[in-house]
Amino acid sequence: MAKTREQAQAAREAKLDELHESLTGAVEELVSGPDWARALAFAARFRSRSFNNTLLIWVAHAEAYEQGRVPEPFPSYVAGYKQWQALGRQVEKGQPGYQILAPMTGRFASATPQDAESWRRLSKGEKPRAGEVVRSKMVGVRPAYVWDASQTAGDPIPEPPAPRLLEGEAPAGLWGGLAAQVEAAGFAVLRVPHEGMIHGANGMTDYTANTVAVRENMDPAAQVKTLAHELGHVLLHGPDAEDARQHRGIGEVEAESVALMVGAAHGMDTSGYTIPYVSTWAARVDGKEPVEVVKATGERVRKTALAILDQLDTAQVSDGTPPSQDRDATHRETPAHVRPAPEPAPSRQVASLPEPGARPVPVPAVEGRGL
Ligand SMILES: [Zn+2]
Incomplete structure:
Protein backbone atom coordinates (compact mmCIF):
# COMPACT_ATOMS: atom_id res chain seq x y z
CA MET A 1 0.00 0.00 0.00
CA GLY A 33 40.70 14.10 16.10
CA PRO A 34 44.50 14.33 16.09
CA ASP A 35 44.84 15.86 12.60
CA TRP A 36 42.62 18.74 13.56
CA ALA A 37 44.47 19.33 16.83
CA ARG A 38 47.85 19.29 15.09
CA ALA A 39 46.67 21.75 12.45
CA LEU A 40 45.25 24.08 15.07
CA ALA A 41 48.41 23.97 17.13
CA PHE A 42 50.43 24.77 14.04
CA ALA A 43 48.12 27.62 13.03
CA ALA A 44 48.33 29.06 16.54
CA ARG A 45 52.04 29.69 16.00
CA PHE A 46 51.34 32.30 13.34
CA ARG A 47 50.58 35.81 14.40
CA SER A 48 47.64 37.77 13.12
CA ARG A 49 48.67 40.82 11.15
CA SER A 50 47.47 44.33 10.73
CA PHE A 51 45.16 45.20 7.89
CA ASN A 52 47.94 47.08 6.07
CA ASN A 53 50.37 44.21 6.35
CA THR A 54 47.71 41.78 5.20
CA LEU A 55 47.24 43.87 2.09
CA LEU A 56 50.99 44.09 1.50
CA ILE A 57 51.25 40.30 1.77
CA TRP A 58 48.36 39.72 -0.62
CA VAL A 59 49.72 42.12 -3.21
CA ALA A 60 53.23 40.69 -3.03
CA HIS A 61 51.92 37.14 -3.18
CA ALA A 62 49.74 37.91 -6.22
CA GLU A 63 52.83 39.32 -7.93
CA ALA A 64 54.85 36.24 -7.05
CA TYR A 65 52.03 34.09 -8.43
CA GLU A 66 51.97 36.03 -11.69
CA GLN A 67 55.71 35.57 -12.01
CA GLY A 68 55.35 31.85 -11.41
CA ARG A 69 57.28 31.80 -8.12
CA VAL A 70 54.41 30.38 -6.04
CA PRO A 71 51.86 27.76 -7.11
CA GLU A 72 48.71 29.20 -5.51
CA PRO A 73 47.13 32.63 -6.06
CA PHE A 74 46.39 33.20 -2.37
CA PRO A 75 48.86 33.15 0.51
CA SER A 76 48.60 30.50 3.21
CA TYR A 77 50.90 30.50 6.22
CA VAL A 78 53.21 33.48 6.31
CA ALA A 79 56.18 33.90 8.65
CA GLY A 80 59.61 35.45 8.96
CA TYR A 81 62.83 33.68 7.98
CA LYS A 82 63.80 32.64 11.49
CA GLN A 83 60.30 31.57 12.39
CA TRP A 84 60.25 29.21 9.43
CA GLN A 85 63.55 27.78 10.62
CA ALA A 86 62.07 27.27 14.07
CA LEU A 87 59.21 25.36 12.42
CA GLY A 88 61.70 23.09 10.68
CA ARG A 89 61.45 24.72 7.27
CA GLN A 90 63.87 26.70 5.19
CA VAL A 91 63.16 29.52 2.76
CA GLU A 92 64.09 28.25 -0.70
CA LYS A 93 66.89 29.88 -2.64
CA GLY A 94 65.80 32.66 -4.97
CA GLN A 95 62.54 33.37 -3.16
CA PRO A 96 62.40 37.03 -2.20
CA GLY A 97 60.39 37.79 0.91
CA TYR A 98 57.32 39.98 1.08
CA GLN A 99 58.05 43.30 2.71
CA ILE A 100 55.80 44.30 5.56
CA LEU A 101 56.08 46.95 8.24
CA ALA A 102 56.90 45.57 11.64
CA PRO A 103 56.02 47.67 14.66
CA MET A 104 58.94 48.90 16.76
CA THR A 105 58.22 49.33 20.41
CA GLY A 106 60.13 51.26 23.01
CA ARG A 107 60.06 50.95 26.80
CA PHE A 108 59.22 54.04 28.76
CA ALA A 109 59.49 54.66 32.49
CA SER A 110 57.98 57.22 34.82
CA ALA A 111 57.73 57.75 38.57
CA THR A 112 54.64 59.94 38.05
CA PRO A 113 52.67 58.08 35.37
CA GLN A 114 49.75 60.62 35.40
CA ASP A 115 52.12 63.28 34.11
CA ALA A 116 52.48 62.76 30.37
CA GLU A 117 55.67 64.82 30.28
CA SER A 118 57.41 62.65 32.84
CA TRP A 119 57.90 59.54 30.69
CA ARG A 120 61.43 58.84 29.52
CA ARG A 121 62.48 56.21 27.04
CA LEU A 122 64.67 53.43 28.37
CA SER A 123 67.61 52.41 26.28
CA LYS A 124 68.22 48.79 25.48
CA GLY A 125 68.75 46.75 28.63
CA GLU A 126 68.26 49.76 30.87
CA LYS A 127 66.42 49.06 34.13
CA PRO A 128 63.85 51.47 35.59
CA ARG A 129 64.71 53.28 38.79
CA ALA A 130 63.05 52.31 42.04
CA GLY A 131 59.43 53.47 42.10
CA GLU A 132 59.17 53.87 38.34
CA VAL A 133 56.41 52.34 36.24
CA VAL A 134 57.37 50.84 32.85
CA ARG A 135 55.19 50.74 29.74
CA SER A 136 55.80 49.65 26.16
CA LYS A 137 54.69 51.86 23.34
CA MET A 138 54.93 51.69 19.59
CA VAL A 139 57.53 54.19 18.40
CA GLY A 140 57.57 53.46 14.70
CA VAL A 141 57.80 50.80 12.07
CA ARG A 142 60.63 49.13 10.26
CA PRO A 143 60.60 47.02 7.12
CA ALA A 144 60.53 43.28 7.75
CA TYR A 145 60.25 40.33 5.42
CA VAL A 146 57.98 37.33 5.46
CA TRP A 147 57.60 34.27 3.24
CA ASP A 148 54.63 32.16 2.29
CA ALA A 149 54.74 28.47 3.20
CA SER A 150 54.98 27.61 -0.50
CA GLN A 151 58.32 29.43 -0.63
CA THR A 152 59.77 27.15 2.02
CA ALA A 153 60.70 23.48 2.21
CA GLY A 154 61.28 21.09 5.07
CA ASP A 155 59.10 19.45 7.70
CA PRO A 156 55.56 18.79 6.49
CA ILE A 157 52.90 21.33 7.39
CA PRO A 158 50.11 19.77 9.43
CA GLU A 159 46.93 20.31 7.49
CA PRO A 160 43.43 19.54 8.68
CA ARG A 327 5.73 12.11 -4.60
CA ASP A 328 2.30 13.58 -4.97
CA ALA A 329 0.10 13.17 -8.00
CA THR A 330 1.71 15.99 -9.94
CA HIS A 331 5.06 14.23 -9.95
CA ARG A 332 6.47 13.50 -13.38
CA GLU A 333 9.10 10.88 -13.86
CA THR A 334 12.33 12.49 -14.94
CA PRO A 335 12.75 11.73 -18.64
CA ALA A 336 15.68 9.49 -19.36
CA HIS A 337 17.05 11.84 -21.97
CA VAL A 338 17.56 14.71 -19.54
CA ARG A 339 21.24 15.44 -19.58
CA PRO A 340 22.85 15.33 -16.15
CA ALA A 341 25.32 18.00 -17.10
CA PRO A 342 24.25 21.58 -16.55
CA GLU A 343 23.24 23.83 -19.39
CA PRO A 344 25.95 26.25 -20.44
CA ALA A 345 25.24 29.88 -19.74
CA PRO A 346 27.18 32.99 -20.62
CA SER A 347 29.87 33.71 -18.12
CA ARG A 348 30.97 37.10 -16.99
CA GLN A 349 33.10 38.59 -14.32
CA VAL A 350 31.44 38.89 -10.97
CA ALA A 351 32.61 41.75 -8.82
CA SER A 352 32.21 40.41 -5.35
CA LEU A 353 34.02 38.47 -2.72
CA PRO A 354 34.55 34.80 -2.36
CA GLU A 355 33.49 31.55 -1.05
CA PRO A 356 36.91 30.91 0.42
CA GLY A 357 38.73 27.68 0.28
CA ALA A 358 38.05 25.93 3.52
CA ARG A 359 41.17 25.56 5.58
CA PRO A 360 41.45 26.82 9.10
CA VAL A 361 44.72 28.56 8.50
CA PRO A 362 45.47 32.17 9.23
CA VAL A 363 44.99 33.33 5.68
CA PRO A 364 44.66 37.08 5.86
CA ALA A 365 40.93 37.48 6.07
CA VAL A 366 39.22 39.31 3.26
CA GLU A 367 35.59 39.22 4.14
CA GLY A 368 32.85 40.38 1.93
CA ARG A 369 29.47 40.13 0.44
CA GLY A 370 30.06 37.00 -1.49
CA LEU A 371 28.38 34.72 0.98
ZN1 LIG B 1 29.01 29.60 0.86
Whole structure:
Protein backbone atom coordinates (compact mmCIF):
# COMPACT_ATOMS: atom_id res chain seq x y z
CA MET A 1 0.00 0.00 0.00
CA ALA A 2 1.26 3.42 -0.93
CA LYS A 3 2.08 5.81 1.86
CA THR A 4 -0.07 8.85 2.35
CA ARG A 5 1.53 12.20 1.64
CA GLU A 6 1.66 12.99 5.34
CA GLN A 7 3.45 9.76 6.11
CA ALA A 8 5.87 10.33 3.27
CA GLN A 9 6.51 13.88 4.48
CA ALA A 10 7.09 12.71 8.06
CA ALA A 11 9.46 10.03 6.81
CA ARG A 12 11.45 12.59 4.84
CA GLU A 13 11.68 14.93 7.79
CA ALA A 14 12.87 12.07 9.95
CA LYS A 15 15.44 11.18 7.31
CA LEU A 16 16.72 14.77 7.17
CA ASP A 17 16.95 14.91 10.96
CA GLU A 18 18.93 11.72 10.88
CA LEU A 19 21.24 13.15 8.24
CA HIS A 20 21.80 16.23 10.35
CA GLU A 21 22.61 14.13 13.38
CA SER A 22 25.18 12.15 11.47
CA LEU A 23 26.69 15.38 10.13
CA THR A 24 26.94 16.71 13.68
CA GLY A 25 28.57 13.48 14.80
CA ALA A 26 31.04 13.57 11.91
CA VAL A 27 31.98 17.17 12.69
CA GLU A 28 32.51 16.25 16.32
CA GLU A 29 34.72 13.37 15.34
CA LEU A 30 36.77 15.49 12.95
CA VAL A 31 37.33 18.42 15.29
CA SER A 32 38.28 16.17 18.18
CA GLY A 33 40.70 14.10 16.10
CA PRO A 34 44.50 14.33 16.09
CA ASP A 35 44.84 15.86 12.60
CA TRP A 36 42.62 18.74 13.56
CA ALA A 37 44.47 19.33 16.83
CA ARG A 38 47.85 19.29 15.09
CA ALA A 39 46.67 21.75 12.45
CA LEU A 40 45.25 24.08 15.07
CA ALA A 41 48.41 23.97 17.13
CA PHE A 42 50.43 24.77 14.04
CA ALA A 43 48.12 27.62 13.03
CA ALA A 44 48.33 29.06 16.54
CA ARG A 45 52.04 29.69 16.00
CA PHE A 46 51.34 32.30 13.34
CA ARG A 47 50.58 35.81 14.40
CA SER A 48 47.64 37.77 13.12
CA ARG A 49 48.67 40.82 11.15
CA SER A 50 47.47 44.33 10.73
CA PHE A 51 45.16 45.20 7.89
CA ASN A 52 47.94 47.08 6.07
CA ASN A 53 50.37 44.21 6.35
CA THR A 54 47.71 41.78 5.20
CA LEU A 55 47.24 43.87 2.09
CA LEU A 56 50.99 44.09 1.50
CA ILE A 57 51.25 40.30 1.77
CA TRP A 58 48.36 39.72 -0.62
CA VAL A 59 49.72 42.12 -3.21
CA ALA A 60 53.23 40.69 -3.03
CA HIS A 61 51.92 37.14 -3.18
CA ALA A 62 49.74 37.91 -6.22
CA GLU A 63 52.83 39.32 -7.93
CA ALA A 64 54.85 36.24 -7.05
CA TYR A 65 52.03 34.09 -8.43
CA GLU A 66 51.97 36.03 -11.69
CA GLN A 67 55.71 35.57 -12.01
CA GLY A 68 55.35 31.85 -11.41
CA ARG A 69 57.28 31.80 -8.12
CA VAL A 70 54.41 30.38 -6.04
CA PRO A 71 51.86 27.76 -7.11
CA GLU A 72 48.71 29.20 -5.51
CA PRO A 73 47.13 32.63 -6.06
CA PHE A 74 46.39 33.20 -2.37
CA PRO A 75 48.86 33.15 0.51
CA SER A 76 48.60 30.50 3.21
CA TYR A 77 50.90 30.50 6.22
CA VAL A 78 53.21 33.48 6.31
CA ALA A 79 56.18 33.90 8.65
CA GLY A 80 59.61 35.45 8.96
CA TYR A 81 62.83 33.68 7.98
CA LYS A 82 63.80 32.64 11.49
CA GLN A 83 60.30 31.57 12.39
CA TRP A 84 60.25 29.21 9.43
CA GLN A 85 63.55 27.78 10.62
CA ALA A 86 62.07 27.27 14.07
CA LEU A 87 59.21 25.36 12.42
CA GLY A 88 61.70 23.09 10.68
CA ARG A 89 61.45 24.72 7.27
CA GLN A 90 63.87 26.70 5.19
CA VAL A 91 63.16 29.52 2.76
CA GLU A 92 64.09 28.25 -0.70
CA LYS A 93 66.89 29.88 -2.64
CA GLY A 94 65.80 32.66 -4.97
CA GLN A 95 62.54 33.37 -3.16
CA PRO A 96 62.40 37.03 -2.20
CA GLY A 97 60.39 37.79 0.91
CA TYR A 98 57.32 39.98 1.08
CA GLN A 99 58.05 43.30 2.71
CA ILE A 100 55.80 44.30 5.56
CA LEU A 101 56.08 46.95 8.24
CA ALA A 102 56.90 45.57 11.64
CA PRO A 103 56.02 47.67 14.66
CA MET A 104 58.94 48.90 16.76
CA THR A 105 58.22 49.33 20.41
CA GLY A 106 60.13 51.26 23.01
CA ARG A 107 60.06 50.95 26.80
CA PHE A 108 59.22 54.04 28.76
CA ALA A 109 59.49 54.66 32.49
CA SER A 110 57.98 57.22 34.82
CA ALA A 111 57.73 57.75 38.57
CA THR A 112 54.64 59.94 38.05
CA PRO A 113 52.67 58.08 35.37
CA GLN A 114 49.75 60.62 35.40
CA ASP A 115 52.12 63.28 34.11
CA ALA A 116 52.48 62.76 30.37
CA GLU A 117 55.67 64.82 30.28
CA SER A 118 57.41 62.65 32.84
CA TRP A 119 57.90 59.54 30.69
CA ARG A 120 61.43 58.84 29.52
CA ARG A 121 62.48 56.21 27.04
CA LEU A 122 64.67 53.43 28.37
CA SER A 123 67.61 52.41 26.28
CA LYS A 124 68.22 48.79 25.48
CA GLY A 125 68.75 46.75 28.63
CA GLU A 126 68.26 49.76 30.87
CA LYS A 127 66.42 49.06 34.13
CA PRO A 128 63.85 51.47 35.59
CA ARG A 129 64.71 53.28 38.79
CA ALA A 130 63.05 52.31 42.04
CA GLY A 131 59.43 53.47 42.10
CA GLU A 132 59.17 53.87 38.34
CA VAL A 133 56.41 52.34 36.24
CA VAL A 134 57.37 50.84 32.85
CA ARG A 135 55.19 50.74 29.74
CA SER A 136 55.80 49.65 26.16
CA LYS A 137 54.69 51.86 23.34
CA MET A 138 54.93 51.69 19.59
CA VAL A 139 57.53 54.19 18.40
CA GLY A 140 57.57 53.46 14.70
CA VAL A 141 57.80 50.80 12.07
CA ARG A 142 60.63 49.13 10.26
CA PRO A 143 60.60 47.02 7.12
CA ALA A 144 60.53 43.28 7.75
CA TYR A 145 60.25 40.33 5.42
CA VAL A 146 57.98 37.33 5.46
CA TRP A 147 57.60 34.27 3.24
CA ASP A 148 54.63 32.16 2.29
CA ALA A 149 54.74 28.47 3.20
CA SER A 150 54.98 27.61 -0.50
CA GLN A 151 58.32 29.43 -0.63
CA THR A 152 59.77 27.15 2.02
CA ALA A 153 60.70 23.48 2.21
CA GLY A 154 61.28 21.09 5.07
CA ASP A 155 59.10 19.45 7.70
CA PRO A 156 55.56 18.79 6.49
CA ILE A 157 52.90 21.33 7.39
CA PRO A 158 50.11 19.77 9.43
CA GLU A 159 46.93 20.31 7.49
CA PRO A 160 43.43 19.54 8.68
CA PRO A 161 41.45 17.28 6.36
CA ALA A 162 40.51 19.48 3.40
CA PRO A 163 37.21 19.32 1.53
CA ARG A 164 37.44 16.94 -1.43
CA LEU A 165 35.60 17.96 -4.58
CA LEU A 166 32.90 15.53 -5.64
CA GLU A 167 33.57 13.55 -8.76
CA GLY A 168 31.37 12.14 -11.46
CA GLU A 169 28.01 12.93 -12.94
CA ALA A 170 25.19 14.92 -11.40
CA PRO A 171 21.80 13.33 -10.72
CA ALA A 172 19.49 13.72 -13.71
CA GLY A 173 17.57 16.98 -13.75
CA LEU A 174 18.99 18.29 -10.50
CA TRP A 175 20.96 21.20 -11.98
CA GLY A 176 17.92 22.40 -13.92
CA GLY A 177 15.64 22.10 -10.91
CA LEU A 178 18.00 23.98 -8.59
CA ALA A 179 18.74 26.64 -11.21
CA ALA A 180 15.00 27.24 -11.64
CA GLN A 181 14.70 27.89 -7.88
CA VAL A 182 17.67 30.26 -7.90
CA GLU A 183 16.04 32.13 -10.78
CA ALA A 184 12.64 32.15 -9.09
CA ALA A 185 14.32 33.92 -6.17
CA GLY A 186 15.44 36.66 -8.55
CA PHE A 187 19.05 35.60 -9.14
CA ALA A 188 20.67 34.85 -12.49
CA VAL A 189 22.70 31.64 -12.69
CA LEU A 190 26.12 32.15 -14.27
CA ARG A 191 28.75 29.65 -15.27
CA VAL A 192 32.32 30.86 -15.03
CA PRO A 193 35.25 29.01 -16.61
CA HIS A 194 37.47 28.86 -13.54
CA GLU A 195 37.83 29.79 -9.89
CA GLY A 196 40.07 32.75 -10.72
CA MET A 197 36.94 34.63 -11.78
CA ILE A 198 35.23 34.16 -8.43
CA HIS A 199 38.16 34.71 -6.07
CA GLY A 200 39.26 31.11 -5.88
CA ALA A 201 35.82 29.84 -4.96
CA ASN A 202 33.74 27.00 -6.35
CA GLY A 203 30.66 29.16 -6.34
CA MET A 204 29.57 32.62 -5.31
CA THR A 205 26.33 34.38 -4.52
CA ASP A 206 26.37 38.10 -5.15
CA TYR A 207 23.51 39.92 -3.44
CA THR A 208 24.32 43.19 -5.19
CA ALA A 209 24.33 41.92 -8.75
CA ASN A 210 21.75 39.23 -7.89
CA THR A 211 23.83 36.49 -9.43
CA VAL A 212 24.89 33.00 -8.47
CA ALA A 213 28.09 31.90 -10.19
CA VAL A 214 29.44 28.36 -10.32
CA ARG A 215 32.75 27.43 -11.88
CA GLU A 216 32.68 24.94 -14.74
CA ASN A 217 36.09 23.37 -14.35
CA MET A 218 35.00 20.67 -11.92
CA ASP A 219 32.89 17.55 -12.32
CA PRO A 220 29.12 17.93 -12.79
CA ALA A 221 28.55 16.38 -9.34
CA ALA A 222 30.67 19.10 -7.72
CA GLN A 223 28.97 21.80 -9.78
CA VAL A 224 25.48 20.75 -8.81
CA LYS A 225 26.47 20.38 -5.14
CA THR A 226 27.85 23.92 -5.30
CA LEU A 227 24.63 25.19 -6.85
CA ALA A 228 22.65 23.60 -3.99
CA HIS A 229 25.00 25.36 -1.53
CA GLU A 230 24.46 28.71 -3.25
CA LEU A 231 20.70 28.16 -3.33
CA GLY A 232 20.95 27.65 0.43
CA HIS A 233 22.58 31.09 0.69
CA VAL A 234 19.96 32.65 -1.59
CA LEU A 235 17.08 31.30 0.50
CA LEU A 236 18.62 31.77 3.95
CA HIS A 237 20.93 34.76 3.80
CA GLY A 238 20.84 38.35 2.76
CA PRO A 239 22.86 41.26 1.51
CA ASP A 240 23.44 42.93 4.86
CA ALA A 241 27.23 43.05 4.78
CA GLU A 242 27.68 43.62 8.48
CA ASP A 243 25.34 40.85 9.34
CA ALA A 244 27.09 38.66 6.81
CA ARG A 245 30.50 39.29 8.31
CA GLN A 246 29.29 38.55 11.79
CA HIS A 247 27.53 35.38 10.80
CA ARG A 248 29.79 34.20 8.03
CA GLY A 249 30.66 30.97 9.75
CA ILE A 250 27.07 30.11 10.57
CA GLY A 251 25.98 31.02 7.05
CA GLU A 252 28.51 28.66 5.50
CA VAL A 253 27.53 25.86 7.87
CA GLU A 254 23.88 26.33 6.91
CA ALA A 255 24.41 26.54 3.16
CA GLU A 256 26.66 23.49 3.06
CA SER A 257 24.33 21.47 5.30
CA VAL A 258 21.48 22.24 2.91
CA ALA A 259 23.68 21.00 0.05
CA LEU A 260 24.40 17.79 1.98
CA MET A 261 20.67 17.13 2.41
CA VAL A 262 19.76 17.95 -1.17
CA GLY A 263 22.61 15.74 -2.36
CA ALA A 264 21.67 12.87 -0.05
CA ALA A 265 18.07 12.95 -1.28
CA HIS A 266 19.50 12.23 -4.72
CA GLY A 267 21.81 9.48 -3.63
CA MET A 268 24.91 11.71 -3.62
CA ASP A 269 27.39 11.32 -0.79
CA THR A 270 28.84 14.79 -0.26
CA SER A 271 30.46 14.04 3.09
CA GLY A 272 34.05 14.15 1.80
CA TYR A 273 33.49 17.80 1.02
CA THR A 274 30.80 18.76 3.50
CA ILE A 275 32.30 17.48 6.75
CA PRO A 276 35.64 19.31 6.58
CA TYR A 277 33.95 22.39 5.11
CA VAL A 278 31.30 22.59 7.82
CA SER A 279 33.83 21.82 10.55
CA THR A 280 36.15 24.57 9.37
CA TRP A 281 33.48 27.25 9.24
CA ALA A 282 31.85 26.12 12.48
CA ALA A 283 35.25 26.44 14.14
CA ARG A 284 35.45 30.10 13.07
CA VAL A 285 32.33 31.09 14.99
CA ASP A 286 33.48 32.81 18.15
CA GLY A 287 32.38 31.69 21.56
CA LYS A 288 30.85 28.36 20.56
CA GLU A 289 32.12 24.86 20.04
CA PRO A 290 31.89 23.75 16.39
CA VAL A 291 29.43 21.01 17.27
CA GLU A 292 27.12 23.47 19.03
CA VAL A 293 27.18 25.69 15.95
CA VAL A 294 26.17 22.81 13.71
CA LYS A 295 23.47 21.61 16.10
CA ALA A 296 21.93 25.07 16.37
CA THR A 297 21.42 25.29 12.62
CA GLY A 298 19.51 22.01 12.35
CA GLU A 299 15.97 23.34 12.21
CA ARG A 300 16.62 26.08 9.64
CA VAL A 301 18.63 23.74 7.48
CA ARG A 302 16.00 21.01 7.49
CA LYS A 303 13.21 23.44 6.62
CA THR A 304 15.18 24.93 3.77
CA ALA A 305 16.23 21.54 2.40
CA LEU A 306 12.63 20.33 2.53
CA ALA A 307 11.39 23.45 0.73
CA ILE A 308 13.96 22.88 -2.01
CA LEU A 309 13.25 19.17 -2.30
CA ASP A 310 9.50 19.75 -2.45
CA GLN A 311 9.87 21.91 -5.53
CA LEU A 312 12.16 19.53 -7.35
CA ASP A 313 10.88 17.20 -9.98
CA THR A 314 13.76 14.79 -9.70
CA ALA A 315 13.82 11.19 -8.57
CA GLN A 316 14.60 11.32 -4.85
CA VAL A 317 15.64 8.62 -2.45
CA SER A 318 15.25 10.50 0.82
CA ASP A 319 13.04 8.13 2.80
CA GLY A 320 13.83 4.92 1.03
CA THR A 321 10.41 4.84 -0.63
CA PRO A 322 10.51 4.27 -4.39
CA PRO A 323 10.27 7.67 -6.11
CA SER A 324 6.97 6.78 -7.74
CA GLN A 325 5.29 6.51 -4.32
CA ASP A 326 7.26 9.25 -2.71
CA ARG A 327 5.73 12.11 -4.60
CA ASP A 328 2.30 13.58 -4.97
CA ALA A 329 0.10 13.17 -8.00
CA THR A 330 1.71 15.99 -9.94
CA HIS A 331 5.06 14.23 -9.95
CA ARG A 332 6.47 13.50 -13.38
CA GLU A 333 9.10 10.88 -13.86
CA THR A 334 12.33 12.49 -14.94
CA PRO A 335 12.75 11.73 -18.64
CA ALA A 336 15.68 9.49 -19.36
CA HIS A 337 17.05 11.84 -21.97
CA VAL A 338 17.56 14.71 -19.54
CA ARG A 339 21.24 15.44 -19.58
CA PRO A 340 22.85 15.33 -16.15
CA ALA A 341 25.32 18.00 -17.10
CA PRO A 342 24.25 21.58 -16.55
CA GLU A 343 23.24 23.83 -19.39
CA PRO A 344 25.95 26.25 -20.44
CA ALA A 345 25.24 29.88 -19.74
CA PRO A 346 27.18 32.99 -20.62
CA SER A 347 29.87 33.71 -18.12
CA ARG A 348 30.97 37.10 -16.99
CA GLN A 349 33.10 38.59 -14.32
CA VAL A 350 31.44 38.89 -10.97
CA ALA A 351 32.61 41.75 -8.82
CA SER A 352 32.21 40.41 -5.35
CA LEU A 353 34.02 38.47 -2.72
CA PRO A 354 34.55 34.80 -2.36
CA GLU A 355 33.49 31.55 -1.05
CA PRO A 356 36.91 30.91 0.42
CA GLY A 357 38.73 27.68 0.28
CA ALA A 358 38.05 25.93 3.52
CA ARG A 359 41.17 25.56 5.58
CA PRO A 360 41.45 26.82 9.10
CA VAL A 361 44.72 28.56 8.50
CA PRO A 362 45.47 32.17 9.23
CA VAL A 363 44.99 33.33 5.68
CA PRO A 364 44.66 37.08 5.86
CA ALA A 365 40.93 37.48 6.07
CA VAL A 366 39.22 39.31 3.26
CA GLU A 367 35.59 39.22 4.14
CA GLY A 368 32.85 40.38 1.93
CA ARG A 369 29.47 40.13 0.44
CA GLY A 370 30.06 37.00 -1.49
CA LEU A 371 28.38 34.72 0.98
ZN1 LIG B 1 29.01 29.60 0.86
